[in-house]
Amino acid sequence: MNSASRRTAYRLSVLITVLMAGASGAGLFFHDLYRDNALVASSWYGNDLVTLVVATPLLVVAMLGAWSGSRRAFLVWMGMLAYSLYNYAFYLFGAAFNALFLVYAALFTLSGFALVFGLVSLDTTALHRQVQSDLPVRWISGFMVLVAVALGGFYGTLSLWYVATGEVPAMIDAVGLHTNLIAALDLTMVVPVALLAAVWLWQERPWGYVWATLWCVKGAVYMLALSAATVATVVVGPSDDWVPLLLWVLIGAGCLIASMVLLRNLRPE
Numbered sequence: 001m002n003s004a005s006r007r008t009a010y011r012l013s014v015l016i017t018v019l020m021a022g023a024s025g026a027g028l029f030f031h032d033l034y035r036d037n038a039l040v041a042s043s044w045y046g047n048d049l050v051t052l053v054v055a056t057p058l059l060v061v062a063m064l065g066a067w068s069g070s071r072r073a074f075l076v077w078m079g080m081l082a083y084s085l086y087n088y089a090f091y092l093f094g095a096a097f098n099a100l101f102l103v104y105a106a107l108f109t110l111s112g113f114a115l116v117f118g119l120v121s122l123d124t125t126a127l128h129r130q131v132q133s134d135l136p137v138r139w140i141s142g143f144m145v146l147v148a149v150a151l152g153g154f155y156g157t158l159s160l161w162y163v164a165t166g167e168v169p170a171m172i173d174a175v176g177l178h179t180n181l182i183a184a185l186d187l188t189m190v191v192p193v194a195l196l197a198a199v200w201l202w203q204e205r206p207w208g209y210v211w212a213t214l215w216c217v218k219g220a221v222y223m224l225a226l227s228a229a230t231v232a233t234v235v236v237g238p239s240d241d242w243v244p245l246l247l248w249v250l251i252g253a254g255c256l257i258a259s260m261v262l263l264r265n266l267r268p269e
Contacts, residue, residue, distance in 0.1 A: 009118035012110050016084055017059055023103050024052040035096040037176050038238040046232030050225040055083055071127055072263045078118050079217025085111035086189055094181045128206035135265040140258045141198040147251055148194035155183035216259040223252025
């Protein structure tokens, strides 16, 4: 373990938790903060709720566990940093300019650095030796590939449909952006990571176990945030579509179960 890198990751993560709590709290309690249309603004409220009451506390608990030497807690900590990086990419690049723009930029940047410093401090070979040999890598890898292929296929179909017809997808017009930000982030930060982690996990490579655990932890919490965002859009009024909620719940449940299996099969030191 590189203790200097680990300490840097801790220091950055402390600042991240403070900023996460502040940004999500401001979004919930200052209703004039968001300048987006009603659909997008209500989505931010749901996301902020989960970030404040689930993601931030989980990040703090995982940091404390990792500080005491728990490798399981360390992996959850890294997964929550991945959540912060991915989550605040949406705010930074997708939210209408508001008073927290610099906070979003700081959270995105700090999360990326903290994740890198944390991962380079990890002895993946030693950690992988603690993984039990009966870990069901095939079904976990299969689940990750299924989600990645489904997402990639969906976004690919939307893009090819535009090429063929010239019609901008309705989901882009609905959020008022000039590009498909969700697809951009998923095709660069979700799909390729899932595919690489799934292949490496199947091949029983150390980094495969690490990346698969991070992906599943982050996915479980973010699907909860997406579920809350979907509920918020319906409750507030700009949408009456409950169908996406079923998809988020299914993927989130799969990520949660996979996370628990991956972490449970890591023998304590």
